[in-house]
Amino acid sequence: MPTALPVLNDRFRPVERFAARPGRDYTLLPMRLISLDAGRHVLTNFAGEYVVLPKETTRRLVRHELDTASDVFEELLSRHFVSVGGSDAALDLLAVKYRTKQSLLAEFTSLFMFVVSLRCDHSCPYCQVSRQSLDRHAYDMKPDVADRAVDFMFRSPSRALKVEFQGGESLLNFPLIRRIVERVESRNLAEGRDVQFVIATNLAPLTDEMLDYCRVHEIVISTSLDGPRELHNQNRPRPGGDSHKLAVRGIRRVREALGHDSVAALMTTTAASLAQPREIVDEYVRQGFSCVFLRPLSPYGFAVKTGLARKYAADEWLEFYRAALGYIIELNLAGTPFREEYSSLILRKMLTPFPTGYVDLQSPAGLGIAGLIFNYDGDVYASDEARMLAETGDRKFRLGNLAVDSFEDVMTSDALIDVLSETMTEGVPMCVDCGFQPYCGSDPVYHHATQGDVVGFKPTSDFCRRNMGVMRHLVRLLEDDERAASVLETWI
Ligand code: SF4
Structure with a gap:
């Protein structure tokens, strides 16, 4: 029979073709x-x-x-x-x-942080910005700066826009928050974007009037909870020494007014936290949270430079992380569903085809193209950490000022493009060959601040050591510990 149909010939290969052969x-x-x-x-x-x-x-x-x-x-x-x-x-x-x-790259910048005031009633030793006392209103963002920031934000092509109010303590300039929310809402009537508002606050100045406003405008809250009372109060001192009481009371009031899931909490791991992994997790469970984000202290910025916060080694944090994660897995196996969020982000990268959008674990880095920050004075920075670094006098990641620079000026500036292209992990020494590259990021601000080079020397980088430690630990749990794997797989 003639073999007239090449396509069939192609499809039905001889049986030997499929035979086992070490080949x-x-x-x-x-x-x-x-x-x-x-x-x-x-x-x-x-x-x-x-x-x-x-x-x-x-x-x-x-x-x-x-x-x-x-x-x-x-x-x-x-x-x-x-x-x-x-x-x-x-x-x-x-x-x-x-x-x-990489599909999120097409969405471009979606997170915009507005530093509405540098004033704050807390004096946290690990604070990365040089916070200002309550009477120094010169450090509040002015209405004309806020208006320019809103116009600037709408130049982004992203369909989703997240507006996050930052400080200092953002609620100390609540009138400006209202102005920005209303300006964004009015502008969005024509734009039709998917807009979300978040207020980052220590909750101490929270009033019923603010809560009403948040309910009407669907604003959610992000706060800080560092652990049990003694640790939280030690990490986050304020006059009266009751920051934990105010945070816990604020969380309860937000939930009553806006719903249980309208408040999220972040913790910062200080040197004092390292000995308390279980106590921190227990506090999050006690306060009704379903997850904790075990966030290391940024070892640069105002606090570290002034000696107010003690740095610790990456291995100390890794030991703390592994202990906390082990305890969280035990809790899950005993019937309390609870997640660790940094692990969840990495597991999603390992076990699903989807991006996470987490800026510190991205290549190209999330600087500018994932989020931008407007400082109270109109300066535009590539990330919150970039603004913190500027507090020490290093303005390398300052991309412009709202008074003189347009969205296009900032996004096409050499200051941004050079850093993004130079630091892509697909091509930098060590990352280029690293098996964990698809899950990792480049964090140029961190490497510039700690090593004086945006790429960084990865063999001595704590960022690298921490991420390698976390990723190895997660792969080992997935491969070698069936019970742990059964819990971790539910987090994605
Ligand atoms: S773990 Fe280290 S070497 Fe590997 S991709 Fe991350 S930073 Fe680069």
């Missing part, structure tokens, strides 16, 4: 690897899918010595680490997955 008949697709422990590697592809292989198997894989009929080969094939038959289909699929992972 070289496969192509390696782009991948990176990193040691998980003495005997195993973690391999990741461009889309962030991972496999864990014995090191000897990795060697055979890269030497084209793997048996193409083996289970491990099947797994590598299904996860796009190898392709067979010279087809581009696997590469095309990988490209689609990579595009999905």
Whole structure:
């Protein structure tokens, strides 16, 4: 019979074609690897899918010595680490997955932080900005600056806009918050964007009138809770020493007025927190939260420069993180659903095809293209950390001022573009080969502040050491601890 249909010939290959043969008949697709422990590697592809292989198997894989009929080969094939038959289909699929992972880039800048006042009633030793006393109104954002900031924000092409009010203590300039909210709402009647408002506050100045306003305008609250009473009061002193009482009372009032999920809390790990992983988690459970974000102290900025906050080593934080995570997993296994949010973000990157939008774990970095911050004086910074760094006199990441610079000026400035392109983890030393690259980020502000270089020298970078430690720990739990894995998989 003539073989007239090449397509059929192509599709129905001879049976020997599928026979098991230790062969070289496969192509390696782009991948990176990193040691998980003495005997195993973690391999990741461009889309962030991972496999864990014995090191000897990795060697055979890269030497084209793997048996193409083996289970491990099947797994590598299904996860796009190898392709067979010279087809581009696997590469095309990988490209689609990579595009999905990077899809937030198309949305561009969506988070805009307004520093409405630098005044604050707290004097937290770890505060990264040089907060001002309550009577220094010169450090409030002026209405004309706020109006320019709103106009600037609407130049962003993003369909979703998140407006976050920051301080100092933002509620001390509540009249300006109202002005901004109403200006945004009125402007949005024509724009039709998906707008969300968040007030970051220590809750101490909260009044019923403010709560009513938040309810009417669907504003949610982000606050700080560092742990149990003694630790919180030690970390966040204020006149009267009752910051914990005010925070807990404020959380309860917000929930009563706006609903349970309308308030989120963030903690900062200080040197004093390191010995209290369980107590901090217990406090979050006691206050009715379903998660905690174990956030390390930024080891730069005003507080560290002035010696008010003690730095600690990345390994000290990792020990604290592992202890807290272990305890959280125990709580889940005992029937209390509760998440650790930094782990959840990384697990989503490891186990799903979707992006997270978390600015510190992005390449290109989230600076400017994910969020921008308007300081009280109209200066525009690439991130909140960039503003904090400026408090020490280092204005490297100041992108312009609302009085003279347009959205286009700022977003196309060399100060922004150069940093973003120079620091992409896909191409910088060490990250370029690192198996955890698809889950990690570049954090140029951190590396500039701690090492004097936006790329950073990763072998001595605490950012790198911390992330590597977290990622190794999570992969080990997923691979070696079935009970822990059953909990972690519910967090994505
Ligand atoms: S910073 Fe470290 S952990 Fe992250 S991708 Fe680079 S080398 Fe890997």
